[in-house]
Amino acid sequence: xxxxxxxxxxxxxxxxxxxxxxxxxxxxxxSTSLKPLKDVSGLFQWIPREITASPYFDIWTTVPxxxxxxxxxIITVCATLCxxxxxxxxxxxxxxxQFKGKRAFSLTxxxxxxxxxxxxLLPLYLIFTQIRNLTGLQLQGSYMGLIIxxxxxxxxxxxxxxxxxFASIPKELEEASMIDGTxxxxxxxxxxxxxxxxxxxxxxxxxxxxxxxEVLFASVLTNxxxxxxxxxxxxxASESDxxxxxxxxxxxxxxxxxxxxxxxVQKHLVAGLSAxxxx
Amino acid sequence: xxxxxxDSSRAAAGSEPAPDPAPGPPENTTAPPLRKRRRSFxxxxxxxxxxxxxxxxxxGPMLLGIWIAFISLTQLNLTNWLNAPFVGLQNFINGLxxxxxxxxxxxxxxxxxxxxxxxxVGFSWILGMAGAVFLSSNFKGRxxxxxxxxxxxxxxxxxxxxxxxxxxxxxDGAVNQILVDTLHLFGDERPFWLxxxxxxxxxxxxxxxQLWPFAxxxxxxxxxxxxxxxxxxxxxxxxxxxxxFRTITLPMVRPANGVLxxxxxxxxxxxxxxxxxxxxxxxxxxxxxxSPLIYQNSxxxxxxxxxGAMSVLLLIALFIASVFYIRMVLPKGDDND
Numbered sequence: 001x002x003x004x005x006x007x008x009x010x011x012x013x014x015x016x017x018x019x020x021x022x023x024x025x026x027x028x029x030x031s032t033s034l035k036p037l038k039d040v041s042g043l044f045q046w047i048p049r050e051i052t053a054s055p056y057f058d059i060w061t062t063v064p065x066x067x068x069x070x071x072x073x074i075i076t077v078c079a080t081l082c083x084x085x086x087x088x089x090x091x092x093x094x095x096x097x098q099f100k101g102k103r104a105f106s107l108t109x110x111x112x113x114x115x116x117x118x119x120x121l122l123p124l125y126l127i128f129t130q131i132r133n134l135t136g137l138q139l140q141g142s143y144m145g146l147i148i149x150x151x152x153x154x155x156x157x158x159x160x161x162x163x164x165x166f167a168s169i170p171k172e173l174e175e176a177s178m179i180d181g182t183x184x185x186x187x188x189x190x191x192x193x194x195x196x197x198x199x200x201x202x203x204x205x206x207x208x209x210x211x212x213x214e215v216l217f218a219s220v221l222t223n224x225x226x227x228x229x230x231x232x233x234x235x236x237a238s239e240s241d242x243x244x245x246x247x248x249x250x251x252x253x254x255x256x257x258x259x260x261x262x263x264x265v266q267k268h269l270v271a272g273l274s275a276x277x278x279x
Numbered sequence: 280x281x282x283x284x285x286d287s288s289r290a291a292a293g294s295e296p297a298p299d300p301a302p303g304p305p306e307n308t309t310a311p312p313l314r315k316r317r318r319s320f321x322x323x324x325x326x327x328x329x330x331x332x333x334x335x336x337x338x339g340p341m342l343l344g345i346w347i348a349f350i351s352l353t354q355l356n357l358t359n360w361l362n363a364p365f366v367g368l369q370n371f372i373n374g375l376x377x378x379x380x381x382x383x384x385x386x387x388x389x390x391x392x393x394x395x396x397x398x399x400v401g402f403s404w405i406l407g408m409a410g411a412v413f414l415s416s417n418f419k420g421r422x423x424x425x426x427x428x429x430x431x432x433x434x435x436x437x438x439x440x441x442x443x444x445x446x447x448x449x450x451d452g453a454v455n456q457i458l459v460d461t462l463h464l465f466g467d468e469r470p471f472w473l474x475x476x477x478x479x480x481x482x483x484x485x486x487x488x489q490l491w492p493f494a495x496x497x498x499x500x501x502x503x504x505x506x507x508x509x510x511x512x513x514x515x516x517x518x519x520x521x522x523x524f525r526t527i528t529l530p531m532v533r534p535a536n537g538v539l540x541x542x543x544x545x546x547x548x549x550x551x552x553x554x555x556x557x558x559x560x561x562x563x564x565x566x567x568x569x570s571p572l573i574y575q576n577s578x579x580x581x582x583x584x585x586x587g588a589m590s591v592l593l594l595i596a597l598f599i600a601s602v603f604y605i606r607m608v609l610p611k612g613d614d615n616d
Contacts, residue, residue, distance in 0.1 A: 001523050002514040003416055010520070011413040015424060018410050022428055025442040025488065028453055032445070043451040043460075090329035099322035105330065110608065111601040112337040114542075116549035118570045119590050119597075122347060122577050123340035126360050133358065152336045159329060184321060213435035215552045216570075219560075220578060230437050244445060251438045262433035263426055270500055 033248035040244040055249035059236075062246055068232030069254070074143055075228060076211040079150035083158045084204050091162035092188055096174070106163075113156035117216045120152050125220060141223035149217040154207040161206070161272050165199035166192060202268035205261040212258050229254045341594070347587030354581035370588040374576075384564075385572065385589060392569045395483065396547045400540060402487045407494025412528060414495075415502045425499075432492035440556040443485040447472035473557060478566040485553050490543060501535035502528065537607045545600060569593060 001007055032040055034051045059065050093099065094106055128139035139145035173195065174187040182190055193200070218228045233254070236247040262269070348370055350363040376382040414425055431439055446453040449471045458464045472481045505527065513523050551570040554562045560579060562571050573593070577586030 001412065001416065001520060001528070002510050004514075004520070007416070007520055011416065011418070014409050014413050018406065018428065019424065021406075021488070022431055024453075025439065025446065026430065028446055029438070029442045041451075044446075044448075044453040044456050046453075086328045086332060089325040093322040093325035097322040097325070099319070102322070105326055105333075107605060108333055108337070109329075110605055111598070112333065114545050114601050114604065115337075115341075115594070115597055116551065116570050118549070118551060118573050119344055119594060120336070120340045121574075122583060122586060122590070123343040124336070126343065126347070126357075127340065129358055130361065148336060151332065152340075155329070155332060155336070209433065209435075213437060213552070215437055215555055216574070219555065230435065233437065233441065247441065248445070251441055255434050255438050258435060259430065259433050262429070266426065266429060270496055 029248045029251055032245055033252050035245050037243065037245055055243075055245040056253070058243075059246045059250045059253065062243060063232060063235035065229075065232065065250055065253075068227055068229045071143075071222075071226050071232075072212060072228040072230075072254075075146045075150060075226075076208055078143070078147045079154050079211050080204050080207045082147065083151050083154040083207055084162075084200060087155060087158035087162050087203075088193070088200065090159050092166050092192065094159070094163040095166035096171075109156045109159045113153065113160060117149075117153065117214075120149070121217060121220060124149055124152075128221075140221055141226050143226060145221055146217060146226065146228075149221060150211045150214060153214075154211055157210070158203050158207055161203045162196070162200065164272055165196050165203075169195050198265075198268045199272055202265040202272055205265045206269055209258045209262060212254075344587060344590050344594070347583055348591045349587075350584060352583035352587070357581075357583070366584065370584040371591075374582075374585040374588050375592070381585065384567075388567050388569055388572045391479070391565075391567070392548055395479070395486075395550075395568060396544050398483050399486045399490060399547045399550075400543045402483070403491040403494045403543060404540065406487065406491040407496075407498050408532075410491075410495040411498035411502050412524065414499060415505075428495055429492045431489050432496070434489075436489060436552040437556045439489050440485055440553050443481070443488070444473065444557050447481050449473070474563055476565050478558065478563045482553055482557060482566050485557060486547065486550060489553070490547065494539060494543065497535055497539045498532055501532040505531045538604075541600070541604045541607060545597070545604070549597075 028044075031046075031048055033055055034053065035045075035048050036050055036052050036054065039045065039049055090105075090109075094102065094109075125140070128145055131137050131139055139148070169192060173191050174184075177187040177191040178184065213230065214228070215230045218230050222228060222231060233247060233250055236243045236250065349365060349367060350360070351366045351369070352360055352363045356363045373379070374381045375385055377386055410428055414421055414428075449455065449469055452472075454472060455469045459467075459469050470477055472478065509527055510523055513527060518526065549570050550568055551574065554566060554568055554571050555574075558566065561575055562568070567575075569589070573586045573589045576582050576589065
């Protein structure tokens with residue numbers, strides 16, 4: 001729009017309101033995470049009376065946060081790596097090759113990514129039970145079981161986003177490579193993948209973020225040993241007390257990895273999302 | 280097209296480690312079928328791992344989910360579910376009868392979830408649009424603000440929800456501190472925000488806070504395609520800011536809007552994380568949404584058949600929605616073989 005004086009005034013007003021709206025909860029988290037326990041139980045204080053970093057040290061001993069961190073990390077990284085590896089191949093086929101059943105395959109991928117986890121949770125739970133009955137393999141509460149269930153949402157998303165990226169890479173690059181004798185697969189690995197690297201990283205980071213924040217599957221399919229952060233943070237609330245300052249400090253700690261990742265790749269993510277490959 | 284097909288078939292042959300067919304007679308008849316076969320197997324090889332996984336984690340479970348709706352599955356026969364008795368439509372009749380308590384709860388939950396979706400998506404769209412319009416102009420600090428607005432979207436959903444749960448605390452939370460102590464609304468009363476009627480509104484606020492940056496992101500991308508001289512021309516013609524917005528900005532984002540609103544609606548309609556973190560496994564009855572209701576029936580009261588029947592209805596609804604979505608995202612007939 002044209003930057004008249006009215007526009008600038010309106011802009012300042014609207015952007016200030018939006019900034020406050022975004023900032024208040026973030027401020028509450030950060031400021032609470034820096035308060036001593038005696039200051040978080042009473043009426044909320046906007047300006048901390050006392051600032052201390054001790055919640056950031058205490059979070060590791062109050063609950064086994066490092067263990068939850070490790071669980072989340074293993075499950076999330078594995079689900080992301082598996083999804084992206086499988087998705088790169090499938091996405092390339094969708095973007096570049098013609099084959100019978102391509103439309104059916106793309107439609108399946110596209111529609112399954114819109115279905116909520118609740119539709120898959122109970123059936124997967126039963127399948128896991130059956131596998132345990134038949135083979136003794138315990139998938140409930142195992143990393144393996146969670147990685148598989150997390151792929152129900154990371155995989156279709158990765159396929160769909162990556163096929164958008166691959167389609168946006170000029171065909172001529174591969175054709176040149178294939179004339180040089182690399183073949184289709186050679187062109188994919190030597191030319192397309194390096195060019196698409198920022199997009200692949202963005203997709204991986206985004207899959208990581210969505211798996212990191214997963215609550216539903218974790219609430220049913222984890223046990224004490226494999227509990228992820230999304231459930232582990234609840235442990236800061238006992239029956240009598242909530243260690244709000246530590247809960248907030250832990251929230252900051254678990255948010256930082258995904259926040260940094262998101263900020264680093266956001267440019268490529270926006271390009272991918274707005275290319276029509278909307279999750 | 281024919282040119283590129285030629286290139287790729289030539290390249291495919293070139294990649295053969297087998298002896299070069301070139302020294303053979305020019306009327307070589309074995310090479311073309313060989314090339315053809317290689318080319319037609321490649322796509323299936325590439326999609327094979329994904330197709331297997333799709334069947335294992337999506338198609339199979341979805342079919343099993345439909346089956347569950349037709350058997351009597353409870354806590355008692357859960358570990359031996361293959362032998363659970365087939366009860367036909369009994370789960371649908373028992374649970375989804377509009378005259379029964381459970382059926383009434385189900386249909387009012389669907390209605391509530393629809394209202395919830397409209398409100399959350401509506402507010403998110405308005406905030407996202409406001410942010411996008413004003414951040415499309417150039418000023419100092421624009422890049423920082425743009426990243427800052429995306430923070431709620433990038434945070435793990437449970438972190439944002441925990442922050443709001445803390446603020447909505449009835450006794451001494453920040454929300455009541457502002458509304459009651461500072462603005463002196465509600466008299467001396469300190470309203471409960473996470474219980475009863477208010478919990479529905481509280482949940483909307485949390486969801487909008489987390490969702491609006493996505494609308495902002497997508498609308499900003501859409502607005503980047505609007506050439507500035509269109510606005511200049513409109514301004515010279517004396518169009519007000521509102522008129523510029525209505526006649527230029529809105530029509531320009533219309534194509535993006537279809538997909539955006541659809542996706543946001545599906546996410547919101549399926550929302551599980553926010554109520555689960557905000558209220559625990561059982562939401563207040565005024566704020567129960569469809570996904571948490573299915574969860575409660577299945578893993579709370581261990582009535583899996585009922586949960587399955589509700590899932591089937593949800594599946595049908597989403598299937599219809601996804602047909603519309605796919606029409607919007609996929610151009611028709613983008614492959615015909």
